[in-house]
Amino acid sequence: MKKNIAVIRGDGIGPEIVGEALKVLDKIAALYGHEFTFTDVDMGGCAIDRFGDPLPQAELDKCLASDSVLLGAVGGPKWNDVPGPMRPEKGLLRLRADMGVYSNNRPAKIWPQLADASPLKPSIVAQGIDFIIVRELIGGIYFGAHNTITKDGRLLAIDELTYSESEIERIGRIGFETAQKRSKRLCSVEKSNVLDSSRLWKKVMHRLAAEYPDVELSDMLVDNCAMQIVKNPSQFDVIVTENMFGDILSDEASMITGSIGMIPSSSLGASSCGLYEPIHGSAPDIAGQDIANPIGTILSAAMMLRYSFDMAAEADCIESAVSAVLDEGYRTGDILSGDPACIQVGCTEMGRLIIEKMKRE
Numbered sequence: 001m002k003k004n005i006a007v008i009r010g011d012g013i014g015p016e017i018v019g020e021a022l023k024v025l026d027k028i029a030a031l032y033g034h035e036f037t038f039t040d041v042d043m044g045g046c047a048i049d050r051f052g053d054p055l056p057q058a059e060l061d062k063c064l065a066s067d068s069v070l071l072g073a074v075g076g077p078k079w080n081d082v083p084g085p086m087r088p089e090k091g092l093l094r095l096r097a098d099m100g101v102y103s104n105n106r107p108a109k110i111w112p113q114l115a116d117a118s119p120l121k122p123s124i125v126a127q128g129i130d131f132i133i134v135r136e137l138i139g140g141i142y143f144g145a146h147n148t149i150t151k152d153g154r155l156l157a158i159d160e161l162t163y164s165e166s167e168i169e170r171i172g173r174i175g176f177e178t179a180q181k182r183s184k185r186l187c188s189v190e191k192s193n194v195l196d197s198s199r200l201w202k203k204v205m206h207r208l209a210a211e212y213p214d215v216e217l218s219d220m221l222v223d224n225c226a227m228q229i230v231k232n233p234s235q236f237d238v239i240v241t242e243n244m245f246g247d248i249l250s251d252e253a254s255m256i257t258g259s260i261g262m263i264p265s266s267s268l269g270a271s272s273c274g275l276y277e278p279i280h281g282s283a284p285d286i287a288g289q290d291i292a293n294p295i296g297t298i299l300s301a302a303m304m305l306r307y308s309f310d311m312a313a314e315a316d317c318i319e320s321a322v323s324a325v326l327d328e329g330y331r332t333g334d335i336l337s338g339d340p341a342c343i344q345v346g347c348t349e350m351g352r353l354i355i356e357k358m359k360r361e
């Protein structure tokens, strides 16, 4: 298969971690006979320096013409005083909006080798944590009308929450399709005991369920879900939820897995072209030192193969190699525990070790 991947190395540790992910993709191409073309795109602080714009149209067009986008991270103290519309994050917001990616997907997976990094009790972690939150990204209360008025001499703040049937349907389908690619269990999270938008959410999800008979759909109220994520996270496989609930739950879920450097994410819209990035930022404090953890970015590349290119075996190959390297005790500084059997390595060496373990099953 031939795929054109737009590559945004970005700022800070971005070029280092993306460099390792590209080597991993090259190895996949060699093992499975694919052809990946990498098109470099400037976005963020580096684009401000070069063009005076965090995402010029010509750079954005390269992303829109690609089969998917791989991003490191953007931003850093150098651009902190840049005026609002020209800030590095504006490039990212523009990219998400123009790509129309309405679904943010963030896995919460604890690697058994890193179990002691979780703040949860070992007895809970031992049951396994491996689920994904599918969050609606461009609707709901964050995108409704916001207003603060004066009523009876006192201030009154209003935030409007709306969801249309079609907005729910399109994210619901991503939830079902994600579940189909995993263990076929989908938990729809809402607040239907209070909110009309949640009652519509639940109704649409159950209507869609008839189209996905292979997926088992369950419902959960968001307050219960927040509790269950820390009490019994092993019960979840795929959670689908609206924007604000997903924002809060996905941060809760990433915390229980212990390390920011390990977690990938994808953002998808109507087409198969997605945006893939680790959940962390540009880590300017460690940039240029070859000590960043590249695994979140490497796993983001694996998500790209699984969810945009339908290459499940290739994604499994990368994930198994990461697991094998962790099994052997290799750790970047952020995931190093006090265990004397562990060996500290840098960013490049971690990438090299993962590539060495990759083999076609």
Ligand code: NAD
Residues within 6 Å of the ligand: 013, 017, 072, 073, 074, 075, 076, 077, 089, 092, 260, 261, 277, 279, 280, 281, 282, 283, 284, 285, 286, 291, 292, 293, 294, 296, 334
């Ligand atoms: P950060 O995620 O960059 O760093 C937080 C801490 O985690 C730092 O101590 C850092 O060294 C460490 N860390 C992060 N990623 C790591 C990795 N792969 N390996 C080892 N350690 C890692 O968050 P921050 O410091 O709040 O933000 C720094 C910059 O990144 C800011 O300019 C912010 O706006 C930007 N940012 C960008 C994105 C993005 O591009 N999607 C997301 C978040 C933050």
